[in-house]
Amino acid sequence: xxxxxxxxxxxxxxxxxxxxxxxxxxxxxxxxxxxxxxxxxxxxxxxxxxxxxxxxxxxxxxxxxxxxxxxxxxxxxxxxxxxxxxxxxxxxxxxxxxxxxxxxxxxxxxxxxxxxxxxxxxxxxxxxxxxxxxxxxxxxxxxxxxxxxxxxxxxxxxxxxxxxxxxxxxxxxxxxxxxxxxxxxxxxxxxxxxxxxxxxxxxxxxxxxxxxxxxxxxxxxxxxxxxxxxxxxxxxxxxxxxxxxxxxxxxxxxxxxxxxxxxxxxxxxxxxxxxxxxxxxxxxxxxxxxxxxxxxxxxxxxxxxxxxxxxxxxxxxxxxxxxxxxxxxxxxxxxxxxxxxxxxxxxxxxxxxxxxxxxxxxxxxxxxxxxxxxxxxxxxxxxxxxxxxxxxxxxxxxxxxxxxxxxxxxxxxxxxxxxxxx
RNA sequence: GUGAGAAUAGCUCAGCUGGUAGAGCACAGGAUUGUGGUUCCUGGGGCCGCGGGUUCGAAUCCCGUUUCUCACCCCA
Numbered sequence: 001x002x003x004x005x006x007x008x009x010x011x012x013x014x015x016x017x018x019x020x021x022x023x024x025x026x027x028x029x030x031x032x033x034x035x036x037x038x039x040x041x042x043x044x045x046x047x048x049x050x051x052x053x054x055x056x057x058x059x060x061x062x063x064x065x066x067x068x069x070x071x072x073x074x075x076x077x078x079x080x081x082x083x084x085x086x087x088x089x090x091x092x093x094x095x096x097x098x099x100x101x102x103x104x105x106x107x108x109x110x111x112x113x114x115x116x117x118x119x120x121x122x123x124x125x126x127x128x129x130x131x132x133x134x135x136x137x138x139x140x141x142x143x144x145x146x147x148x149x150x151x152x153x154x155x156x157x158x159x160x161x162x163x164x165x166x167x168x169x170x171x172x173x174x175x176x177x178x179x180x181x182x183x184x185x186x187x188x189x190x191x192x193x194x195x196x197x198x199x200x201x202x203x204x205x206x207x208x209x210x211x212x213x214x215x216x217x218x219x220x221x222x223x224x225x226x227x228x229x230x231x232x233x234x235x236x237x238x239x240x241x242x243x244x245x246x247x248x249x250x251x252x253x254x255x256x257x258x259x260x261x262x263x264x265x266x267x268x269x270x271x272x273x274x275x276x277x278x279x280x281x282x283x284x285x286x287x288x289x290x291x292x293x294x295x296x297x298x299x300x301x302x303x304x305x306x307x308x309x310x311x312x313x314x315x316x317x318x319x320x321x322x323x324x325x326x327x328x329x330x331x332x333x334x335x336x337x338x339x340x341x342x343x344x345x346x347x348x349x350x351x352x353x354x355x356x357x358x359x360x361x362x363x364x365x366x367x368x369x370x371x372x373x374x375x376x377x378x379x380x381x382x383x384x385x386x387x388x389x390x391x392x393x394x395x396x397x398x399x400x401x402x403x404x405x406x407x408x409x410x411x412x413x414x415x416x417x418x419x420x421x422x
Numbered sequence: 423g424u425g426a427g428a429a430u431a432g433c434u435c436a437g438c439u440g441g442u443a444g445a446g447c448a449c450a451g452g453a454u455u456g457u458g459g460u461u462c463c464u465g466g467g468g469c470c471g472c473g474g475g476u477u478c479g480a481a482u483c484c485c486g487u488u489u490c491u492c493a494c495c496c497c498a
Contacts, residue, residue, distance in 0.1 A: 004471090004489065059496050063423070081498085109498080114423080116492065125498060192495075206496080257497060279498060306498030335456065364451080369458050384456055396457075403457080 008113070008121025019311035020124060022321030024106055026152050027126045027305075031104040034145055036128055039103045041085040043110075047075040053084040053289055055259025057199040064111040066121075078110035081258070082127045083286065083302050090131055091295035099132025099298065118277035118309045127283070127304030134287060134299035136236035139264045140244070143237070146268055146281055146303050147246050153310065154319040155270075158280065160247065162266040163223055163254035164234040165202070167287070170227035171262075174220070175201065181219050188215055205253040221252040230263055237264060260286040264301065273313050280313065281305030328379070328419055329355035330395075331372035333365060335384040342388055342408075346381065349412070354419060373398050379419060395419070 005011060012020060031038075051061045066078040079085055082105050095101055106126045115121055128145060130138050143162065150158050166174060179201060186194055189204070193212045196203045205216045226234065241248055248266075256265050265284035273280075283303025291297035314321070330350050334343045343358060350356035359368050365382070372380045382394040387405065395418060396403035406415050 007489065064496080111497075113496070114494090115490080119497070123498060127498095203496095277497075281498065304498065309498060333456095365456050366454085366458070367450085373458060380457090382456080386456090394457095398458075401458075 006121070008115035010120065010122075016311065018323075019314060019321055020307050023153060023307045023310055024126065027104070027106075027149055030145065030149055030152060031128060034102070034141065036102040036104040036130075039086060039089060039105050040107070041082075041089045041105065042079075043108065044076045044078050045085050045088065047077040049084050049088050050077055050080060053087070053258075053260050053292065054081070055200070058257055058259060060111065060257065064113055066110045066112055079107075080109055080111045082107065082109065082125055082304055083129060083258075083260075083289075086127075086129050086302075087131070087286075087289050087293050087295075087300070091290060091293040094295075096132060096290075096296060096298065100138065101131045102128070103131070104128040116277070118273070118306075118312055120308060124307040125304045126307060127302060129300060129302035131290060131300040132298045134233075134263075134285075136233050137240065139233075139237045139285060139301055140240035142283060142301050142303055143241060143248070143264075143266050144244060144246060146266070146283065146305065149305065150268060150280065150310075153314065155313070155317075157270075157272065159249060159269050159271060160266065161251040161254050161269065162237070162241075162248050162264065163251050164226055164230055164263050165255060165261055165265055165284070166222050166226050166230050167262055170225060170230050171222065173227075174222045174225040177220055177225065178222075182215070185215055188212075200259070202255040203257070205255045206257070216253055223250070223252045233263060256282060256284055258284075258286075260289045260292075262287045266303070268305070270313055272317065273309070277309060279306075280309050327353070327355045328421070329377045330379045330381050330419065331368070331375070331377040332356060332358040332381045333368045333372075333383070334358060335365065335382070336388075339383045339388045342383055342391070346383070346393060346408070350381070350419075353416075369396070369398075 028038075047065070047067050050065060054061050056062075060080050065080055068076060070076055086103060086105060090096065090101060090103075104127065107124070108122050109125050110122050112121060113119060128142065130142060143160070147160055165171065179197070182189075182197060182201070182204070186197060189197070189212050193204045202222070204212060223234070238248070238250070251267075254265055254267060256267070261284040263285040265282070267282035268280045269278045270280055271278065281303060283301070285299065285301040287299035288297075290300055313319075332343065332346055332350065334340065347356060347358060365384075369380055377398060380396045380398060382396065384394070387393055391408045392405050393408055393415070394403055394405040395415065397418075404418070
């Protein structure tokens with residue numbers, strides 16, 4: 001094999017695709033009910049769209065972006081996440097005439113990482129953004145959406161984590177206190193976290209290193225140092241969630257990997273997923289991002305879920321996608337190529353109303369019937385020597401083990417009645 | 423970017439300390455010259471991931487490489 005798909009990518013077809021499409025369909029219907037509209041943005045953007053919004057110091061920007069130069073030497077990047085592109089589009093198209101603007105998107109995302117189960121270089125996300133409101137009800141709605149999305153897919157034991165990272169003001173005060181606390185304990189932290197101390201101290205909360213964890217646990221939490229407004233904002237959200245009977249855990253060490261988050265952050269994780277990648281989705285508020293992109297200084301919040309991990313967990317837990325009710329189906333078997341003129345007419349007739357395929361290659365009737373049964377067809381229609389000569393067609397009901405031969409000229413109505421099940 | 427394991431038929435895998443490539447399932451043909459689960463018989467299929475090395479001889483040992491898997495890192 002000379003050519004294979006690039007590292008960290010894969011082809012989606014059959015069962016895999018059925019799961020993904022099921023997740024997409026379910027979310028679209030949910031977004032519709034919450035009054036969100038779809039937006040499609042480019043799969044690549046100018047590199048600065050991501051580097052400036054996600055943050056120069058983040059891992060994603062530092063080492064995970066698929067960046068390239070086009071023929072005019074512009075630096076472009078395949079999107080590593082959806083929010084930056086959506087915000088860029090909102091600002092560029094001045095879509096903020098009527099706020100809040102509620103949008104959803106779906107699409108493939110790209111991050112240059114070492115692939116493993118549940119983490120591919122190309123992966124698929126579904127997300128939503130609500131731009132132009134800082135009402136805690138909007139935060140509630142976002143969390144409500146992500147929660148309902150998973151429960152409608154059939155999940156029961158997922159964990160919803162929420163936290164507040166504070167606004168610019170309370171974060172500034174807090175950072176001073178946090179760094180003052182940590183500066184005496186720098187020795188105990190891992191080399192990586194020592195770097196973080198300078199560049200992005202909050203990420204220390206994310207470190208899996210035991211020693212760092214201990215320090216992080218003991219250190220002051222931002223959620224305990226919120227300003228009055230932020231505190232009340234967060235309080236309101238938890239009250240709302242309780243009213244909605246959505247269960248959650250407040251996780252004081254939940255901080256997320258993008259710099260643009262302010263105030264509310266949340267994440268849905270599974271404690272059952274058989275891999276290290278347990279985050280199925282997450283999001284948060286980004287009140288400064290629209291302004292950063294040159295738009296008005298308006299608040300916003302959003303989330304995204306990964307369909308691949310979601311599908312993985314569904315399969316692991318035995319949650320099946322419900323198939324939409326399909327049309328009745330006929331497998332049309334012609335015993336000889338010379339019947340093709342008749343075959344074409346019948347195909348046209350059946351395909352007006354039913355799922356219908358024919359045997360292009362095979363010719364043994366018994367294997368054709370077996371094949372039709374295995375592939376879940378309702379009927380087999382047979383054209384053989386006799387039928388062709390007399391312009392007849394034999395139709396077999398696979399489940400009832402019954403068959404009948406009809407005249408093509410005079411009994412079309414009977415054929416239809418049989419196939420429709422009347 | 424760091425560390426570990428794997429790659430053999432369409433799929434799941436066996437193949438011993440080097441000696442001509444195997445099974446099950448699937449597919450195809452037949453027993454049944456045009457009729458369905460089961461059974462039986464028969465058959466097609468493989469650059470043993472790719473490249474190099476050691477050897478009289480490599481699927482097997484060594485090196486490189488690509489991809490996959492797992493754990494870090496990080497995230498969806």
